[in-house]
Amino acid sequence: MIKNYTGQTAISKTLEELKDKDINRVFYVACGGSSALTYSSKYIIERDSKILAAEVYNSNEFIYRSPATLDEKSLVVVISHLGNTPETTAAAEFARDKGATTVAFTYENESPLAKASDFRIDYQYGPQVNPADSRNILIIQLTLGLLKIKEGHHKYDALVSSLPGLQYTVDKAIEKYTEKSIDFATKYQNEKMIYTMASGSNFGVAYTFAICILMEAQWINSHAIHAGEFFHGPFEVVDKDTPFVLLLGLDETRYMEERAQKFLNKYGEKLFILDAKDFDLSKIDIAIEGEIASVLHLYVLRALSREFAKVRNHPLETRRYMHKVEY
Amino acid sequence: MIKNYTGQTAISKTLEELKDKDINRVFYVACGGSSALTYSSKYIIERDSKILAAEVYNSNEFIYRSPATLDEKSLVVVISHLGNTPETTAAAEFARDKGATTVAFTYENESPLAKASDFRIDYQYGPQVNPADSRNILIIQLTLGLLKIKEGHHKYDALVSSLPGLQYTVDKAIEKYTEKSIDFATKYQNEKMIYTMASGSNFGVAYTFAICILMEAQWINSHAIHAGEFFHGPFEVVDKDTPFVLLLGLDETRYMEERAQKFLNKYGEKLFILDAKDFDLSKIDIAIEGEIASVLHLYVLRALSREFAKVRNHPLETRRYMHKVEY
Missing domain, CATH: 3.40.50.10490 (Glucose-6-phosphate isomerase like protein; domain 1)
Structure with missing residues (x-):
C-alpha cells in the first residue's frame, strides 16, 4: 500500500518512516530532465556521507545493468512528473522486486509510477508555484534529510530555515x-x-x-x-x-x-x-x-x-x- | 616506494599485492580520454560486485568534491598516458594522503604521476602494439582481476584466455x-x-x-x-x-x-x-x-x-x- 504524503509534510513523514530502515545505497532513477534534477543529490552524498553510496541511473540502464548491490538495503528514488514514463515505472517495479524501498516524485497520485512505489512525495508544479514546494527543492531536501537521520548532517536544517x-x-x-x-x-x-x-x-x-x-x-x-x-x-x-x-x-x-x-x-x-x-x-x-x-x-x-x-x-x-x- | 611492474605480468603482480587488502571502493580518476577508458570498468563493477562501489571522477572534481568515503579501504586507479597531467598527479597525491592505495596507468616510468602512486602498471603504446598489451585492455583486466580475487568472479579467466x-x-x-x-x-x-x-x-x-x-x-x-x-x-x-x-x-x-x-x-x-x-x-x-x-x-x-x-x-x-x- 503506497504511503502518499502531500505538500510540506511529505519529506518529514517519509524520513520518519525511513529512520529505522537499514540503508546503505541510494539509487536515483529517472530519465532526461527528471534524472538531471538528482545530480546535485549524488554530489551531496558522495561529498558528505560516510555510509551511503549514491548512483544516478537512466531508468532503462538501471534495469539492464541490474546493479548487484540493489537489495533490501537500497533506497531507490524514482522521478517522473506525469508518472507515465514506462521505463521509470518498470525501474520502480524492478527495484521493488529486489526488495528495495522506493520513493516516487510524481505529480499524479494515480499514475503508474505512483502505484509502483512504496512512498509518493507530492509537490506543486507550474510557474506560479513557490520554489520551496517544487520537486527541484524537495529532492535535495529528501537527500539532506536522509543524511540527517542517518549521520546527523547539518545542512537539512539550514535548508529548511532558508525555505521561507x-x-x-x-x-x-x-x-x-x-x-x-x-x-x-x-x-x-x-x-x-x-x-x-x-x-x-x-x-x-x-x-x-x-x-x-x-x-x-x-x-x-x-x-x-x-x-x-x-x-x-x-x-x-x-x-x-x-x-x-x-x-x-x-x-x-x-x-x-x-x-x-x-x-x-x-x-x-x-x-x-x-x-x-x-x-x-x-x-x-x-x-x-x-x-x-x-x-x-x-x-x-x-x-x-x-x-x-x-x-x-x-x-x-x-x-x-x-x-x-x-x- | 613505487611498485613498478612491466608488461604481461603487471596485472597479476599487482593483484597479488591487493589480495589481502581490505577494499570496498574503487575510484577511477583521470581526465578526458583517459577517464573514458574506465567507464566500462565502472559498468562491470556495478553490474557484478556485491561488495565494491565504483566511481569515475574527473581528477579535479575528485579533489574538490573530496568523497567522504575515500580512505584506506579505497583503491584509486589514476590514468594519464604521459603522467604529466597536473590534475591527475594532484589527485593521486590527494588519495594517498587519505590513506588510499593508488594504482597508476602511465607510460612514463619517471613521470610525476608514477612517482605519486603506489603501483605503476606498464603498458605498450602505439599503432603497432598488440591490443592485449595496451591500457585499453589492461584497465579492464585489473578490474576483472579485482573481482576475481575479492569475489571469485569468472570473467577474468575468460579475458586472459581470449588475449592471444x-x-x-x-x-x-x-x-x-x-x-x-x-x-x-x-x-x-x-x-x-x-x-x-x-x-x-x-x-x-x-x-x-x-x-x-x-x-x-x-x-x-x-x-x-x-x-x-x-x-x-x-x-x-x-x-x-x-x-x-x-x-x-x-x-x-x-x-x-x-x-x-x-x-x-x-x-x-x-x-x-x-x-x-x-x-x-x-x-x-x-x-x-x-x-x-x-x-x-x-x-x-x-x-x-x-x-x-x-x-x-x-x-x-x-x-x-x-x-x-x-x-
Whole structure:
C-alpha cells in the first residue's frame, strides 16, 4: 500500500518512516530532465556521507545493468512528473522486486509510477508555484534529510530555515538576469549549436538545459561539458563563433568553472556567464548556498529558455517526435 | 616506494599485492580520454560486485568534491598516458594522503604521476602494439582481476584466455569497417556537428570519440548521447541532415542501442552504425564478448578518425590551444 504524503509534510513523514530502515545505497532513477534534477543529490552524498553510496541511473540502464548491490538495503528514488514514463515505472517495479524501498516524485497520485512505489512525495508544479514546494527543492531536501537521520548532517536544517526566503531569492535571481537573457536570446537566436558547461552540483543543470531546453524544446544542437573535462579535449572547438552558457556556482568545485570562464573570456565571444555570486542570498543560510545556487541556476535558465522561445517563435511545447510518433 | 611492474605480468603482480587488502571502493580518476577508458570498468563493477562501489571522477572534481568515503579501504586507479597531467598527479597525491592505495596507468616510468602512486602498471603504446598489451585492455583486466580475487568472479579467466586472439579480432573488426569508414568520412567531412551515441559499457567509447577525436582532434562540434536518454530530449534534434555515430555493443544494455538505431534509421540519414554483431569473435570467449566489444569499438573509431583526418587534411595531432597557450 503506497504511503502518499502531500505538500510540506511529505519529506518529514517519509524520513520518519525511513529512520529505522537499514540503508546503505541510494539509487536515483529517472530519465532526461527528471534524472538531471538528482545530480546535485549524488554530489551531496558522495561529498558528505560516510555510509551511503549514491548512483544516478537512466531508468532503462538501471534495469539492464541490474546493479548487484540493489537489495533490501537500497533506497531507490524514482522521478517522473506525469508518472507515465514506462521505463521509470518498470525501474520502480524492478527495484521493488529486489526488495528495495522506493520513493516516487510524481505529480499524479494515480499514475503508474505512483502505484509502483512504496512512498509518493507530492509537490506543486507550474510557474506560479513557490520554489520551496517544487520537486527541484524537495529532492535535495529528501537527500539532506536522509543524511540527517542517518549521520546527523547539518545542512537539512539550514535548508529548511532558508525555505521561507526562497521565492524572494528566485525572483531576484531571475530579475538580475532578465536583461542579459533577452540580449543573449535575441543576439544568438539563429545559432545552430550552443554548448553548456558546469561542474559539481551544477552539472545536472547544464545537462538539463542542453538536452531538455536547447535540444528538445528548441531543436538547437547542444552538449553539456563538464568544466573539469573542458581542457582535456572539448576546448579545442572554442572560437569567437561558438556560443557557451557557463554556470558558476558556489560549491567546492567553483574553481573549475572559474578556470573555464577565464578561457572563454579570452577565446570565446558569444557567452552567457551565469554567476551565482550575482544572486541576492541574504535570505539563505550560508551553509546551504552551494546547494541553493544550483536550483537558482535552473530557474534563471528556464527564464532564458522562455526568451529563446519568444524571439525564435518556437514555443517550448513544440515537438516533432515526442508523444507524436512511435519510438 | 613505487611498485613498478612491466608488461604481461603487471596485472597479476599487482593483484597479488591487493589480495589481502581490505577494499570496498574503487575510484577511477583521470581526465578526458583517459577517464573514458574506465567507464566500462565502472559498468562491470556495478553490474557484478556485491561488495565494491565504483566511481569515475574527473581528477579535479575528485579533489574538490573530496568523497567522504575515500580512505584506506579505497583503491584509486589514476590514468594519464604521459603522467604529466597536473590534475591527475594532484589527485593521486590527494588519495594517498587519505590513506588510499593508488594504482597508476602511465607510460612514463619517471613521470610525476608514477612517482605519486603506489603501483605503476606498464603498458605498450602505439599503432603497432598488440591490443592485449595496451591500457585499453589492461584497465579492464585489473578490474576483472579485482573481482576475481575479492569475489571469485569468472570473467577474468575468460579475458586472459581470449588475449592471444585479440590482435586478430581487432584487425578483422577494423577491416570489416574500412569501407564504411572511408565512405562516412568522405561524405561528411564538412559537417559542423556529429553526434555519437551508446549505452552501458560502450558509453565511454562514444564519449571519447566525441570529445577527443571530433572536438579535440578535428574541431567538429559533438556530444555523446546516452541511448537511454535519447528519447527524453535529445532525439528532437534528429533530421536527415544531422550525422550520428551509433555504437551497438553486446552487453546487457544493447536493447537501448537497438531502439535508438530503429529511430535513426527512420528519421536520420547520415549514419555510421557500428554494430559489434559484425565482428568476428571466433577467438574470443563468449563470456567476455560484451567487454571486448567496447574495446573493438574504440579501435574501429580510431581507424575512422584517421580517415577523417586524411580527407579533411586536418592531422589528428593539430591543436590550437592544448599545450600551446596558457589555461
